[in-house]
Each structure stands twice: as C-alpha cells, then as structure tokens.
Amino acid sequence: MRSEEDLIRTLRTAAGHAEPELTLAASVAARRRSRRRAGWARTALAAAAVVLVAGGTTAVLSDGGGRARPAAEATRGVERAVEVWPEAMFTVPGTAVDGREYQPMAAISPAEVLVSAVAPGVKPDRLEVFDTGIRQFRTVTSMPKPNVPGYRFRDVKARDNHIVWWGETPHAGEGAWADFWYVPRAGGESGHVAKLTGELAQVDAFDIAGDHIVFSVERGGVYRLPLTGGKPEKIKGTDGLHLRSWPLAAGYTAGESHERNQNRTVNLETGRSADVSVPSGARGLICGIQWCAGVLDGGPFRQRPDGSDRRPIPADLRPLVFEGLPADRFVLGRLSSGPVIQALYDLTTEEVVGLDEAEFGGGVPTVFSWREGSNLTVVNLLAVM
Amino acid sequence: MDQSFDEFVRARGDALLRYGYVLTGNTEDAADLVQEALARLGNAWSRVRKKDSPEGYVRTTMVRLHINAWRRRHREDLVAAVPERGDFDRYDDADLWAELGRLPRRMRAVLVLRYYEDLPDDEIAEILGVSRGTVRSQAARALGKLRITHALEEAR
Missing domain, CATH: 1.10.10.10 (Winged helix-like DNA-binding domain superfamily/Winged helix DNA-binding domain)
Structure with a gap:
C-alpha cells in the first residue's frame, strides 16, 4: 500500500515538471483581446476539445502568444481562410444597435448564420439570423434566462421550420439537469420544451427530426422528444448509439470514450447499419457519411468508411475530437508548429486552412469567427465551395 | 489597472503553471488552463482585486474550468492516457x-x-x-x- 505522503511527494515532484512559459503575459493578453466571454459555451481551441495525440507522448504546442519554438517546415505554407475561402467569409458589425455583442453560433445554410446577441457581462438574450444574401440581421426570438448560476447554453440548430437550443446546469452528477428550447424559424416567442434529469441530462448530441427533437446521451442511446414537450422516448435498438445528424447514429468499439473507434453507422429511419472498416491500431476514428478521420501509427489519417482511400493527413495537424466531422468534410485540428494555431483540413481538397484564434460555438462547429476592431469576421463552412 | 494585472501574471505565472500541471497532467493543457483562467481574471481584475484574492480567484477558476467547462468533451482523457x-x-x-x-x-x-x-x-x-x-x-x-x-x- 501507498501512503498519503507518497501522494504529496508525487504531486510536488510532478509540479516541478511544469514548463515555465516565457510569454505567458502576452498569451493572456492575446486571449483577452481576441475573445469576449459570454454564457454560450463558446470556445477557442484553448479550452476546447481534446487533441488527438499522435504518437506516444504529448508534444508541446505553440500557443496564442507564440511560445518560443522552432517553426516546422510543414506549416509555413498554410494559407488562411480569408485567402482560400473568400466565398465563405463575411464581415458584420460586432455589435447590435443596442450595444449587444454578436456571437455567431451555427451555420444553418450557405447564406444564413445563427447569431446570439449578448449584453456585456450577461448571457445571450436574443437570437438572430444573419442573411449574407441581403446582408441583414433578423431577430428570431428573445432568449429566456434560466435563473440558475452557471447555466450554460450548449448548442443551437435549425432544420426546416424549427430552431432548437439546449443548455445545462454546471455541476455534473448532483442534481444536474439540461433543458431544450424551441422557436419557429420564422421567429416568435420561444418555448420551453422539456427539462431532463439524471442520465438523460448528459446530452452529447442533438438534432431536429420533423416535429421532434432527437438527442443521444453520453452513455449511449438515442431519444425522441416532441417539440411540443412531453417525455423523451428511447428509440428502439439504439443502445450504445450516439447521434450524428439525423437520421444517422454512430456505434463504437469498446474502450475509453476518447480512444474508441466508430465501427458502424446506423440510419435510424431505415434501421440499416453499415460497418466502418477500422484499421488495426486506429484511435479516435470518427466518421461522417463520406469520410472518417482518426489517428493511426502515430499520425493523423483519413479514409472512406469502407476503408478505401486511406491516407495520412499532414502530420503536424493534430485532430480535435468532436462528435462528428464539421460539415462532413473537415477535420479541425491544432497545428503543432508554426505561427498558425488552429486549422481545418479539407478532406475533399486536402488543403490545410489556417483559422488563427477563431472561436466556434457548441457541438460540431460549422461557423468560426473572430473580432477585428469593431467588426466580426465569420467563416461559414456550409458556404465553402 | 492592467499594469498590476501584468505584474500578477509575471509573479504568479510559474506557480499557476505548476498547479495547472498537477491538475491536468500535461504541459499543454496546463498552459491552456492557466491562460484561460488568467484571461478571465484579467477581465474581472478591478473587481477581484478589491474584493477577493486574485490568486484564490484564478486557482478556483482553473479547477472549475478543468472539471466543468471541459467536461462535455467526453473524449477529453486522451491526453491523460498518455501522461508526461x-x-x-x-x-x-x-x-x-x-x-x-x-x-x-x-x-x-x-x-x-x-x-x-x-x-x-x-x-x-x-x-x-x-x-x-x-x-x-x-x-x-x-x-x-x-x-x-x-x-x-x-x-x-
């Protein structure tokens, strides 16, 4: 047996392994400049998903302040989104006329982006849609503010005539709950759909299917909930499945959630299940309809779900794991060297496109944004040609 | 205001990185956690400095961020699976x-x-x-x- 002194000594010794960061103050300043905090669970890579580590040890990465390190050859040529995807980028005022700050949340079509409006220091209280065709914002609804400290809005989606978002309380386990909200896409008053507790509060993905919300939970299992409210009902045969975008759900091999591989894709409408070809030694394999990406033999790779077209992704892109591939086409990752911090790898063109310190909303990101002066520059992944 | 915040960052940065390291188990996440918590402290600097201990504030922020804000990324333990x-x-x-x-x-x-x-x-x-x-x-x-x-x- 060990003693508590062993633990104390181990922690103190380990603390000594921390690397001093020479540019910490600059990194913090850059982070403060580039972001405004709000109630949405927005994130830049800094506090983001886990990096799928290629190789057996964690490499130390460059950060916002550019921690001193040699730049690798591979990232020198990375072009930024503004150069590669002008068709998918637009600039809007960073604040509404009433002073609320805009925060892009999700792309809902190639021409429309859902945006929340946030009064300084409070949670978002208005949802708007920006239409790039007519270059105008349209108010969708006022967002109620649940009177719970730490309540966080997690993700929002629009499908057909509906918009749904969900939020959760901060403390997992003890009395945790999550709730869903609905508003017609045309706008109007938002309605509380349902409050979920226990295991059902551990939502890991959701979508809208006709007049239902569908969602899966961290333990696995897909549930259906009428937009008009009521009790969630588990969809038959979905044990262990995690929702992608309706009607697709993913099944995984056994293992730790972050390392397991997606080994099948199930169409919940038809019940058809298609196996994914998982190469031996793969980790964190995740698939959309067209593509899969993960880590194999110490490096990131991509393939088709049937295992064909299996090839390495540029080695210095360390993929982040999400519950899906953005727009079923991109791998979001972090560059392990060079001046560009985060980047998207386009599976269709094999380009690596730099995103600097862009922020993105909850769920699988479809929109990235950053502030430049009083304006907001936005990339809509659905508009990338 | 910012000058005293910068001084705080310089004076306490290394200790916070050590704390971040024992919380997260790796250099990269430690740096992220410290930067994020300090950025939040910086935004609340004048209030925190008057009322609370900045050190306590930033350490509490770090542990809460580490547990709560990152919890949803449920594949988060991959880094911990290969600790330094x-x-x-x-x-x-x-x-x-x-x-x-x-x-x-x-x-x-x-x-x-x-x-x-x-x-x-x-x-x-x-x-x-x-x-x-x-x-x-x-x-x-x-x-x-x-x-x-x-x-x-x-x-x-």
Whole structure:
C-alpha cells in the first residue's frame, strides 16, 4: 500500500515538471483581446476539445502568444481562410444597435448564420439570423434566462421550420439537469420544451427530426422528444448509439470514450447499419457519411468508411475530437508548429486552412469567427465551395 | 489597472503553471488552463482585486474550468492516457503519477486540492460546489483506486 505522503511527494515532484512559459503575459493578453466571454459555451481551441495525440507522448504546442519554438517546415505554407475561402467569409458589425455583442453560433445554410446577441457581462438574450444574401440581421426570438448560476447554453440548430437550443446546469452528477428550447424559424416567442434529469441530462448530441427533437446521451442511446414537450422516448435498438445528424447514429468499439473507434453507422429511419472498416491500431476514428478521420501509427489519417482511400493527413495537424466531422468534410485540428494555431483540413481538397484564434460555438462547429476592431469576421463552412 | 494585472501574471505565472500541471497532467493543457483562467481574471481584475484574492480567484477558476467547462468533451482523457512521465526520484512515484492521470477529473481535482493545495475539505467543497460529504467520498474512492491508506484522514 501507498501512503498519503507518497501522494504529496508525487504531486510536488510532478509540479516541478511544469514548463515555465516565457510569454505567458502576452498569451493572456492575446486571449483577452481576441475573445469576449459570454454564457454560450463558446470556445477557442484553448479550452476546447481534446487533441488527438499522435504518437506516444504529448508534444508541446505553440500557443496564442507564440511560445518560443522552432517553426516546422510543414506549416509555413498554410494559407488562411480569408485567402482560400473568400466565398465563405463575411464581415458584420460586432455589435447590435443596442450595444449587444454578436456571437455567431451555427451555420444553418450557405447564406444564413445563427447569431446570439449578448449584453456585456450577461448571457445571450436574443437570437438572430444573419442573411449574407441581403446582408441583414433578423431577430428570431428573445432568449429566456434560466435563473440558475452557471447555466450554460450548449448548442443551437435549425432544420426546416424549427430552431432548437439546449443548455445545462454546471455541476455534473448532483442534481444536474439540461433543458431544450424551441422557436419557429420564422421567429416568435420561444418555448420551453422539456427539462431532463439524471442520465438523460448528459446530452452529447442533438438534432431536429420533423416535429421532434432527437438527442443521444453520453452513455449511449438515442431519444425522441416532441417539440411540443412531453417525455423523451428511447428509440428502439439504439443502445450504445450516439447521434450524428439525423437520421444517422454512430456505434463504437469498446474502450475509453476518447480512444474508441466508430465501427458502424446506423440510419435510424431505415434501421440499416453499415460497418466502418477500422484499421488495426486506429484511435479516435470518427466518421461522417463520406469520410472518417482518426489517428493511426502515430499520425493523423483519413479514409472512406469502407476503408478505401486511406491516407495520412499532414502530420503536424493534430485532430480535435468532436462528435462528428464539421460539415462532413473537415477535420479541425491544432497545428503543432508554426505561427498558425488552429486549422481545418479539407478532406475533399486536402488543403490545410489556417483559422488563427477563431472561436466556434457548441457541438460540431460549422461557423468560426473572430473580432477585428469593431467588426466580426465569420467563416461559414456550409458556404465553402 | 492592467499594469498590476501584468505584474500578477509575471509573479504568479510559474506557480499557476505548476498547479495547472498537477491538475491536468500535461504541459499543454496546463498552459491552456492557466491562460484561460488568467484571461478571465484579467477581465474581472478591478473587481477581484478589491474584493477577493486574485490568486484564490484564478486557482478556483482553473479547477472549475478543468472539471466543468471541459467536461462535455467526453473524449477529453486522451491526453491523460498518455501522461508526461517526467523524472521522479522514485520509480513508484512515476507509477502513481500515471495512475493519477487515469482518475476522473473531479476525483483527481479533489486529491490535488487536498494534497497539493493542502486545503481542508470544507474549502474544497466550496470550490467545487459540492457538499463536504461528497468531497470526502470522492477522496476516499480516489485513494482507494490508488491503493493509498488514509493515515492523515483524521486531520481533515
């Protein structure tokens, strides 16, 4: 047996392994400049998903302040989104006329982006849609503010005539709950759909299917909930499945959630299940309809779900794991060297496109944004040609 | 205002990185956590400096961020699965460090607050927003997983 002194000594010794960061103050300043905090669970890579580590040890990465390190050859040529995807980028005022700050949340079509409006220091209280065709914002609804400290809005989606978002309380386990909200896409008053507790509060993905919300939970299992409210009902045969975008759900091999591989894709409408070809030694394999990406033999790779077209992704892109591939086409990752911090790898063109310190909303990101002066520059992944 | 904040960052940065390292188990996440918590502190600097201890604020922010804000990324433990082993004087300590990396975040945080920060259980409970009983049960389970006897338990 060990003693508590062993633990104390181990922690103190380990603390000594921390690397001093020479540019910490600059990194913090850059982070403060580039972001405004709000109630949405927005994130830049800094506090983001886990990096799928290629190789057996964690490499130390460059950060916002550019921690001193040699730049690798591979990232020198990375072009930024503004150069590669002008068709998918637009600039809007960073604040509404009433002073609320805009925060892009999700792309809902190639021409429309859902945006929340946030009064300084409070949670978002208005949802708007920006239409790039007519270059105008349209108010969708006022967002109620649940009177719970730490309540966080997690993700929002629009499908057909509906918009749904969900939020959760901060403390997992003890009395945790999550709730869903609905508003017609045309706008109007938002309605509380349902409050979920226990295991059902551990939502890991959701979508809208006709007049239902569908969602899966961290333990696995897909549930259906009428937009008009009521009790969630588990969809038959979905044990262990995690929702992608309706009607697709993913099944995984056994293992730790972050390392397991997606080994099948199930169409919940038809019940058809298609196996994914998982190469031996793969980790964190995740698939959309067209593509899969993960880590194999110490490096990131991509393939088709049937295992064909299996090839390495540029080695210095360390993929982040999400519950899906953005727009079923991109791998979001972090560059392990060079001046560009985060980047998207386009599976269709094999380009690596730099995103600097862009922020993105909850769920699988479809929109990235950053502030430049009083304006907001936005990339809509659905508009990338 | 910002000048005193920058001074705080310079003076306390290394200690916070060490704290971040024992919380997260790796350099990269430690740096992210410290930067994020300091950015939040910076935005609240004038208020915190008047009312609270900036050091306490930033450490509490770090542990809460680590447990709550990152929780949803449920594949988050991959980094912890390959912890940086570092140099330990005793080989057993390297093993213990590796096992710490496999604990759930909340459990590990309880141990870090108790045995690295040397905080009493009621303060840990306040920081984590749980009851003192939960802190004790989490600590007991964590120690059990690490096969550590409870010699110091009575002092809590």
